Amino acid sequence: MTRDYSQFLPTDAQTPAQTPEPAKRAMLDILGWQPFFAQQLALETLTQTPPVRVVEVHRNGLQVRGADLEALVPPGPEATVGDWLLYDAELPTRSVVLERKSLFKRRAAGHDRSIQMIAANVDTAFVVTSCNNDFNVARLERFLALAFEAEVAPVIVLTKADLCEDPTPFVAEAQKISARVPVVLLNAKSEEPAQKLADWCAPGQTIAFLGTSGVGKSTLVNALFGSEQAETGAIREDDSRGRHTTTSRQLHFTDSGLAILDTPGMRELQLAEAGDGVADLFSDVVEIATQCKFRDCAHESEPGCAVRAAIADGTLEAERFERWRKLEAEERHNTASLAEKRAYDKNFGKMVKSVTKAHKGRKGRR
Structure with missing residues (x-):
């Protein structure tokens, strides 16, 4: 046809x-x-x-x-x-x-030195966490750096507001992470998701829910559909963690033309080849660091360190600086590790071709 x-x-x-x-x-x-x-x-x-x-x-x-x-x-x-x-x-x-608009990727879990592609052509990433013990600023920053690197607009979604006596501190902590990232507080089991997320859920758009297990990603998927599209489960009371109800990344489509990606909870999120994303997320720290007296300043005890001065006068939180330094060091290490593996694989491939060519040459002379 x-x-x-x-x-x-x-x-x-x-x-x-x-x-x-x-x-x-x-x-x-x-x-x-x-x-x-x-x-x-x-x-x-x-x-x-x-x-x-x-x-x-x-x-x-x-x-x-x-x-x-x-x-x-x-x-x-x-x-x-x-x-x-x-x-x-x-x-x-x-x-x-086809060429992608965006691509989420991370270093593969475990000891494998390779890149794992997570999702492509996403327009908006909802980074989901709960107003309970699951809330973790450092983990949120990892997901946001991933989104910035992928050139996807991120939104922090705080769930289980109905189970929290006072969600205000969670909202305040989330808003401090980046002025470029909106923060939405909602009850995933109500009509709020369809109302509060509507600005990012226009027909023709692709959205993704990212986060750990048990934060309500599948519940949000079902709320936007108005029906049970994804399996949901309860969380453990002792640590507020959930089980993997979503076992694979899958696109769901509404009748209006909205593509929704539900993902399994990611407890291990190693960044690699995400230097721009980390720099974008911590642009305030990067800007201060450029004002240090020495270009190779380690921000320890060097004279003229603008970072230490900013921490001393309260312009920069010491905890935020330490999280930036840790994430940047991890990203550099993982990126270098991947580059080494690629160089090794390339050299090994050249050696195999050389040996094969020499072997064929000896056979031809017999």
Whole structure:
């Protein structure tokens, strides 16, 4: 069947008033197709290899959905949840991954020196935490640095406000992290999510809920749908931690055209190749550090250290400075470790090719 994708290509005459009603919206719009992706290709390319979006990643491949097809693409394309592919029906493993608007990534858990892609083409990241023992400023900063590095707009969402006698201190601590990050306090089991998160949940947008287990991410997904889309569970009373009710990253789609990504709780979040994100989040500390007398100031006991002076006069909190220094050191170490592994793999590959070429040469002379 020949597909007509001309309506999904951007035109100068297109205006917001011409956008169809949600009920009549094309499936690609519901899946999050935007002009950013359409501008990367021609109509002929769309017709021959229709665009599909990765909605879930399995060990045996990528689950994708398009305007009129669903398929499982075998392992091959280096893609993650939220990616757009140009689907090659004859050879699915050669499906092309379109350029991304954004990409969440982290150092893989454990001792593996590699990068793990978390999600792609997200517009807004809701970093979720609870008004209880789960609340942790350092952990929130990690998620926010991840979002800044991915060039995704982050929003801090404080849940379980109904179970807290006074959530004001939690809100105040969250607001101190960054003036660039809005803070929303809500009861995830009420109508508040749909009301308070509406500004970021317009049709055609892709949002993601990030955080540890038990903070209410799946409950928020269900609240935006108005139905049970994701499994939820109770938290432990002793440490306010929850169990993994979400076991994989999966995109859900509302009838209005909002894509919602629910993620498993991430207890280990190692940053790598996220130097810009850390610098953006701690721009106040970075700015003060540029005023130190020595460019290589370690901010210990050096004369003319602007950072120590700011801590002494109360301009900068010592705890915030220490969290920045720890996160920056971790990011540098992980990034260097990954670079070393890549260099080793590259040199090893060259050695293998050299040995193989020499072996073939000896066989040819016999």
